Amino acid sequence: MDRGNNSRVTEFVLHSLSGSRELQLFYFAFFTFFYLSIVLGNLLIALTVLSAPALHTPMYFLLSNLSVTDVCLSTFATPKMIVDFLLEHKTISFEGCMAQIFFLHVFAGGEMMLLVAMAYDRYVAICRPLHYAAIMSVRKCTGLVLGCWLIGVLHSLSQLAFTVNLPFCGPNKVDSFFCDLPLVIKLACTDTYVLEILMLSDSGLMALSSFVLLLISYTVILVTVRSRASAGMAKARATLTAHVTVVTLFFGPCIFIYAWPFSNFPVDKVLSIFYTVFTPLLNPLIYTLRNKEVISAMKELWRRQISS
Numbered sequence: 001m002d003r004g005n006n007s008r009v010t011e012f013v014l015h016s017l018s019g020s021r022e023l024q025l026f027y028f029a030f031f032t033f034f035y036l037s038i039v040l041g042n043l044l045i046a047l048t049v050l051s052a053p054a055l056h057t058p059m060y061f062l063l064s065n066l067s068v069t070d071v072c073l074s075t076f077a078t079p080k081m082i083v084d085f086l087l088e089h090k091t092i093s094f095e096g097c098m099a100q101i102f103f104l105h106v107f108a109g110g111e112m113m114l115l116v117a118m119a120y121d122r123y124v125a126i127c128r129p130l131h132y133a134a135i136m137s138v139r140k141c142t143g144l145v146l147g148c149w150l151i152g153v154l155h156s157l158s159q160l161a162f163t164v165n166l167p168f169c170g171p172n173k174v175d176s177f178f179c180d181l182p183l184v185i186k187l188a189c190t191d192t193y194v195l196e197i198l199m200l201s202d203s204g205l206m207a208l209s210s211f212v213l214l215l216i217s218y219t220v221i222l223v224t225v226r227s228r229a230s231a232g233m234a235k236a237r238a239t240l241t242a243h244v245t246v247v248t249l250f251f252g253p254c255i256f257i258y259a260w261p262f263s264n265f266p267v268d269k270v271l272s273i274f275y276t277v278f279t280p281l282l283n284p285l286i287y288t289l290r291n292k293e294v295i296s297a298m299k300e301l302w303r304r305q306i307s308s
C-alpha cells in the first residue's frame, strides 16, 4: 500500500476505559483474569471434544468450533487492551487498525453463523428427531462450519474493501479500546453518510437477520418442546432459555452499535466489551459446562492425563 502523502494518518489513538491510575490497574487485573479464563475454558472444551470419540457428533463439533471462535474473538483486541491499561499513550498503527477491523468481522461473522448453525442443529434434533441422522451427518456439519467461516471472511472483506481506501487526513482518535468500524469511518475526511449506509446494509443487516432467524428457530423449538410434557423436555426448555440469553447478550450490542450508526453514544465502547469479552466467557459456561456428557468426558481426559 503506498501512502506516501504526509497528511495521511499513520496511527490511531485509542481511548480505553478512562479513570485514575488505580482504576487502570484494577481494569488490568480484572480483564487479565477474564481473558485467561476465556482462553483456558474454551481450549479445554475444544480439547475435550476432540479427544472423546463419544462426542464426535455434529452438536459437539459445532460447540467446540464455537469455543475456538470465542478464543479468536477475544484475542484479536483484548490482549492489546489489557497491555494498554498500563500505558500512558495508547496508539495503534494504521495497518494494525485495519487488521483489527478485519479480524473482528471475520470472527464475529463466523460466530453469528455458527450460532445459527447450532440453532438449526437443535431445531432438527428436537422438531424432526426421526430425520436427524439423515439431515445432520458429520460431513454436512463440516460443510456448515466451512460455510460459516467463508461467510465471515467474505463479509469482512466486503467491509474492508471500502475502509482501507478512505482518506484519513487528520482526526485520529478512536473512542474505544480497539478499532471498531463505525468509530473509524467517522474519522474519514469525506461524507460519511454514504459509508454508514454501506455499513448498515452489510454488518447491520447481517447481525439483524441472523438474530431474527435465531429468535424464530428458538421460538419454534420452544413451542415444540412445550407441547411435549416430560422431564427431558423441561430440561431442554431450561437450556434453550439460557441459549436465548447468550444470543441476546451477543447480538444486542452488535445491533445497537452497527444498526444505529448515525449516533455515537458514549456507551458504545462499554457495549463492545460484550462481544469481545463477555460472550466468549459466557458461551462455555452456558452451552457446554452445564452438559453432563462434556463434564464426564473432561473427567475421563483428566484421568488419562494422571495415569500416563
Ligand SMILES: *[C@@H]1O[C@H](CO)[C@@H](O)[C@H](O)[C@H]1NC(C)=O
Binding pocket: 046, 049, 050, 058, 061, 062, 064, 065, 068, 138, 141, 142, 143, 145
Ligand atoms: C469443527 O467442526 C469440524 C466439522 O464438523 C470438525 O471436523 C472439527 O474437528 C471441529 N473443530 C474443532 C476445533 O472442534
